[in-house]
Amino acid sequence: MATQVTKRLFTVHEYQRMAETGILSDRDRVELIHGEILAMSPIGPRHGAAVDRATRAMVNVTGDLAIVRVQGSVGLDEYNQPQPDIVLLRPKADYYASSNPTPADILLIVEVADTSLEYDRGPKEQLYAEARVPEYWVADVQNDCLFACSEPHDRSYRQVRQFHRGDLIAPLLLPQCRLLVDVLLP
Numbered sequence: 001m002a003t004q005v006t007k008r009l010f011t012v013h014e015y016q017r018m019a020e021t022g023i024l025s026d027r028d029r030v031e032l033i034h035g036e037i038l039a040m041s042p043i044g045p046r047h048g049a050a051v052d053r054a055t056r057a058m059v060n061v062t063g064d065l066a067i068v069r070v071q072g073s074v075g076l077d078e079y080n081q082p083q084p085d086i087v088l089l090r091p092k093a094d095y096y097a098s099s100n101p102t103p104a105d106i107l108l109i110v111e112v113a114d115t116s117l118e119y120d121r122g123p124k125e126q127l128y129a130e131a132r133v134p135e136y137w138v139a140d141v142q143n144d145c146l147f148a149c150s151e152p153h154d155r156s157y158r159q160v161r162q163f164h165r166g167d168l169i170a171p172l173l174l175p176q177c178r179l180l181v182d183v184l185l186p
Contacts, residue, residue, distance in 0.1 A: 009035025012081045033127065035079040046141055047114040049186040051085050054110060054139070057183035058086065065174055066107055067091055074109070075100040076131040082124070086110040088171060103131045108171040110184070114141040121147065126155040135172050139184040146181045 015032045018024045029040040067089040088107040113120040129152040136149040149157035163181045170178040
């Protein structure tokens, strides 16, 4: 008789309880994707530099128009709690202390892809589109360019534009907040 193996998927609530009880610690670089706890790639110096530079630029250009969250959780649905590199959030008085931001709170998600381009442009992009995140940028460190995805539909984005050093870009929901693409790349 054959044994059937099934996966045990975790909810966001169960995942958060694991962190609260110490099963997962702050040192664990993990995120919940489709009910599975996935280990994230270690942050290398180029990735870290790109995130730091982009964070500084985004804080400067957005001012009080957005909260800039760095490598923090967002709750997409019952089985998905990723930790994007940078998220621009709608301003909220408590800075989301009472609960993680949801797709309705997200203005833009940015992932820096040094070794994770295939994942960030594949499963992560599909996840964010499915959750109706309005705009998603991937800074491709290896190829020195930026992909800007917008108009989520089903599991993809209808519009994907590519930008290079020297180009200006602004979040669609914050058009006055223009940045040089260079600040998103190391």
